[in-house]
Amino acid sequence: MRVTQRDIARLAKVSQATVSRVLSGDSRVEQEIRDRVLRIMEEKNYKPDVRAQALRSKRAGMIGLVIKRPQGGISNDPFFANLISSIVDELSGSDFHLCVDSAMSDFSHEAIYDEMLRTRRVDGLILVESEASDERIIRLQRDHFPFVLIGNPLHAGEVHSVDNDNVLASETVTRHLIEQGYKRIAFLGARTGITVSDDRIAGYQRALRGQQADHLVYHTDFGSENARKAATEFLKQPDRPDAVVVLDDFMALGVSIAARELGLSIPNDLGVASFNDTTLCEAVGGGLTSVNLNIPALVKQTVERLIRIIDEEDIPVNRRLIIPAKLSIRHSTLREGAKR
């Protein structure tokens, strides 16, 4: 059987309430008693039962993260590894732990929110919505469940969110391609409705205004393989683009494979730039130019804010936080003989 406070109390010849006080660091406990209790706890290897603590104190000490998988497959995107380990790292200072679940469909996504929050398994949620799924967000709002969104909520203002300025970042990276002398720059994004994709397309278009007549926006699904197929299509065309901004590194990997298969060399025949700046960027070809989103900073803000909300501390008026991104320029966009 487990050691409980009762056991400790009996052995220390004090009441169980006193043991509880010692545990919570109540200053009213006499030093001598405190020492004795602590010694016995140590001796008996006592640790409080978090479930009982949670039940009493209305605090699970858990934060939930639901990752959305592409249908059937497991996400190989190193971006998630980054995100998860950043969160775990950030949490390791606090007294919260991370509970990770996954969902394939939107339906199960919602079910999982329910299971996690309404059953009180977690005290709050970190949402990484690629889609503007107002449905669920509104519901979480209405029920006053603490949550912070990493990304761009359609109806900002109300929702706590931490994000990059994707429009700006995309504009910057597109400008970089223009400066490198690329003349026919395309964008490969996800389907319309995925806010992160929409935002980046907007930035791409802003950069091209007055610079390039055609706006070559292609849509496909997430994942390296989908991107490879899509890229193969548009790279086969006679008036193919000579550079492409890709929604994320994982998709850019697919684009670079397509280029290789078609005998196009990067960066001379095709410039490639993308977002996330994951480990993949060092691996692809001689290096892939990518926008570094500064995940650690992003996660830090997200976690800090979420914990404040959970603790019901007063929250900054500004519910939307923007973390600056930085362009990591590598080989894939450094065209030989480019204008300086």
Add this chain to the structure above:
Amino acid sequence: MRVTQRDIARLAKVSQATVSRVLSGDSRVEQEIRDRVLRIMEEKNYKPDVRAQALRSKRAGMIGLVIKRPQGGISNDPFFANLISSIVDELSGSDFHLCVDSAMSDFSHEAIYDEMLRTRRVDGLILVESEASDERIIRLQRDHFPFVLIGNPLHAGEVHSVDNDNVLASETVTRHLIEQGYKRIAFLGARTGITVSDDRIAGYQRALRGQQADHLVYHTDFGSENARKAATEFLKQPDRPDAVVVLDDFMALGVSIAARELGLSIPNDLGVASFNDTTLCEAVGGGLTSVNLNIPALVKQTVERLIRIIDEEDIPVNRRLIIPAKLSIRHSTLREGAKR
């Protein structure tokens, strides 16, 4: 305030015990009453509090995973993303959730085991020990905490473990390099004591027996950057190896960067093969030959076994399970004009 069983009971004009029975699907409840109770639950959006359930039923519904980070840094290794999402996927069928924590030092590692298990936050642990840390394992054993190790325990037999046959896999990949005509094959591993590294070195040596006089084993720390440095060293030597088996993909990435920096082309000047078969393998150069460990299968077995142990079902006699690995051959070892 939250809706509790008491509230439901009151509204349904039954006892709280009956509500509990309905919830647990007790067949003795009259159909009419069951329907009424269920309807009111639905109406009131009732979900049982998992903390209370856990407290009573001695079951947290949580499995813990502690990932070990290299000092200071965050793991970018896509291998972990794979592992975590596989576990989450596997768990999504069961009624367990995953709690992820991280630890930097061995000390904090142990502290986290304590916090997770002794506080009853989780019902069992998945260990991914790179090191033969008998200390902690023995302790978990002694206290009868349910856990399954992914990897090779030093003192097998007692410990439940799921693993690949790393010796065999390494032998296979080394043989493949020999067949491709490489004459001076090296191994880049981690420091001695990391069982996975030791096993793979053993396999490498077994393959070379009678084939190559020198056994060129180099040791360095995990991570792409450490591997890059180490590889740069030994690739600068006059009698440098013409192929290298690397402990994992992430380190192989470092090796390939080193090769590029030194102007060595892969696979002609240098053959490179590694383990894990992560996304990186498609990205590095024209493709990186790697041993596919079949993580999903490995995780499936691990999770199934762990849950059996937690449920105290009778456990198969054989405590060590070996999942077959498969060599994914790619460009990095396909030497032009190799003997067939």
Add this chain to the structure above:
DNA sequence: TTGAAAGCGGTACCAC
């Protein structure tokens, strides 16, 4: 300062 006792929201046994 310390102890007794009332719950937190469930489960499960026992009696009817």
Add this chain to the structure above:
DNA sequence: GTGGTACCGCTTTCAA
């Protein structure tokens, strides 16, 4: 079949 009730291990009044 159903209700009463003890109890899981802890926190937190309320008295003493």
